[in-house]
Amino acid sequence: MVRGHAVVLTLLAGALTGCSGDPGVVSDRDDLDAAVAVWTDPWVAPTAARVAGPSLGSNGRVDRVVGRRTTSYDAGVRATTRAELAVATAHGWSPTSSTCGDTVEVALVGPHDELAQLVVTPDGEGAQAALQVATHHHLDSAWRVPDAVARTCLDGTSPTFEAPPLTSAPIGGGSEEVRAEWEEDRTSTDLVDAVDADGVLDGLGLSVTAPRVRDGVNRRQAPAAEASLPVRSLTELERRLTGWRPTWAACGGRGPVLATFVREVADSYAVLAVQLDDDGATARVTLPMTEGPGGEWLDGIDGIDPRTCATPTRGPREATGVPAVLPTDLTPLAD
Structure with missing residues (x-):
């Protein structure tokens, strides 16, 4: 059953420009609260943090990613994946799909229905774990949470990895009267x-x-x-x-x-x-x-x-x- 629910330094001169073409696609305090739940998660602990909101130049798409982290390990790809999953599962995350090869990819669902994408790749004699976590935007009626599974490909069998939708399709329903500006x-x-x-x-x-x-x-x-x-x-x-x-x-x-x-x-x-x-x-x-x-x-x-x-x-x-x-x-x- 599928459940439905309605790191760049600022020493660089300037900031990113642009915004969604739909003035109704904005972030609000509910989106901030959802992001904070990810930022304060003991597994995620992102080094780049934002709030789900308008994807730049996307004509109404939402960038759902609220946290990113990349961590290098002095271990192989599978050992690194197990190390990451040990922390994730200890703090309420569950895998939903995975694929094992030279690179291991795991999709997970979080304690508040967040979605995570963990990709572990070879890095010299070790491995690098890249994590991205997405949350439901308050206008995003297409948000869906896949069911958790008991095992990953590291344990033998698993549904083939399906990447979480980190960016939405164009969404509607936003009021043109709602604007958010600095x-x-x-x-x-x-x-x-x-x-x-x-x-x-x-x-x-x-x-x-x-x-x-x-x-x-x-x-x-x-x-x-x-x-x-x-x-x-x-x-x-x-x-x-x-x-x-x-x-x-x-x-x-x-x-x-x-x-x-x-x-x-x-x-x-x-x-x-x-x-x-x-x-x-x-x-x-x-x-x-x-x-x-x-x-x-x-x-x-x-x-x-x-x-x-x-x-x-x-x-x-x-x-x-x-x-x-x-x-x-x-x-x-x-x-």
Whole structure:
């Protein structure tokens, strides 16, 4: 039975332009709530986050993808797939179809009827897992959720992989009176200045530059910065991040250590996503964008024991806590 239901740095100059040709195709707070459920999922923990909304230049199509993550493993394709699926199933995700070959592809349904596409490919002596997750847009009457299956192709038999519909066909039903537009033609630098005044981030080589926001541009990018870090372990990093609260970590399965941190600053939030592997550490700090959501879902996220994933393990992959994620790019939300 089928159930029916009615990572780009902002240091680059400019933002993405354009919008759906149908002014009624906009995102609203329900779409934001659906996206937040994905962003805060312990398996997904996306490094690129947005809200389901108008697909650029698509004449009424919806881009359903709300989260993306690519993770490299020091393991083969099948072992990497098993590591990812161990975390996914532990947090309420179920496979719906899969195909095994040199590349393994798995489609999954989430705890809130989200749809995920996991594609694991060879990468040198290891493998790379690419994850995309889509949610139901509030105007999207064509959204369908396939049934879960008990096994994947890794276990012997499975329905042949069917990719989730990451983009919709042109949809109708939107009111032409409903519009969502950015009101400001500039980005406030107050929060950026407050974060850059944090000597902790400066010591790690992270300095945020406010993106240029032009009048008439309908997709904005968040203020962000990325840098390599002079640290070798999550414990060492946590000691240096004075005032930052660790909220989530994932490790094991011969994959990298991933973690997120959050800090309240200037009546707002900043989040820090970190990856540590044999080649070193990288981090990305992201701030809320002007006129975008302020990260209310980050309020009250409990911290985790900073010793979590302190020592990388080759045991099963596990994830602990709640990822701290802010949107990396966004079209305006209708009230």
